Amino acid sequence: MDTTVEQQRFDELIAADSRIEPRDWMPEAYRKTLVRQISQHAHSEIIGMQPEANWITRAPSLKRKAILMAKVQDEAGHGLYLYSAAQTLGVTRDAMTEALLAGKARYSSIFNYPTPTWADMGAIGWLVDGAAICNQVPLCRASYGPYGRAMVRICKEESFHQRQGFEILLELMNGTDAQREMAQDAVNRWYWPSLMMFGPPDDDSPNSAQSMAWNIKRFSNDELRNRFVEMLVPQAAVLGITLPDPELRLDADGKVVAMSEIDWTEFHEVLAGNGPCNAQRIQHRRQAHEDGAWVREAAAAYAAKQRTAEKAA
């Protein structure tokens, strides 16, 4: 096969583990993969504000309310970093938003689960943000420069999210029987969905090989999932919480040797739109987008008016 000079230059940069920047030539498939992955990631941050925003008004103290607001504001910021990174690939913010609202773009299946109790704020921080960090740390070295740089900023901020979640669970575990039960119940509900966040098993992950060849992805889904479980086990011991997998076994070095089969039917059902909250999440996002339309229009009109006034002056 003939390779063009541009393709050759791109291949050399990837082989040298260097970075691709917005104005470099890149294969169309590479660009498309990145747009899909980065915009999905951005949508996940934005939709991910909802399960926690649900508890802002009912947080048990002023301190917890302030922390939760800071965390939800971080998620909005992370969404913006990622939308900006995707925009450097030539896709517009409006096009991404429309794809999300039309149900054409995906976001992480995890945010389609409900948050009925305060302990869910703890379980989300510890398990969901924990899994996200495991996934995201290797992405800081992704071959596309703007994506890697966005991930560096995000990872710095995420560790607060995970620690505050752990602390919520620890406080509940040191509380009454009812509080301990609530914490265990939340972990029981979030444990499996958080493991699904790493994506399908390696033998059923068709895009992984190409993403690894392009240095976008650095480790396989199963490698990262096992690494995550290996971190959780000693943390669960500190909490005094039980991970809901009777088959889970680690060897003497703390490496996973056995765990139960993940319910992939549930994963595919939630991705297909049949999770407990899919419809509600998109409906809420659409409503917020429509409610904010007048603000965007007013800001644009004001800016236009100012420009005209400047010209006249």
Place this chain on the structure above:
Amino acid sequence: MTTPGADENEAWPLWEVFVRANRGLSHVHVGSLHAPDADLAIRNARDVYTRRNEGVSIWVVPAEAITTSDPDARDAFFESPAGKNYRHARYYDKAEGVKHL
């Protein structure tokens, strides 16, 4: 190929954001954002890029006001310093061991 800031489809122009972490340091590029005008770009940059005391001053610059060197011509453009390592102090190794030099 897209040039940042020159996209007709984006409703709001692109701004590049520079933050000064402290007095005595340069403003450093931290990222970009879209905003309808300079005032909102500054406010949004504060919310997006300085939530944890990252800065004491922010610059926003319309991306279209930035002229860049041609990335395709970079090899020829930056050729001049190549092979001129006598411009670096470590080229002069005869003084090895001599103090304060």
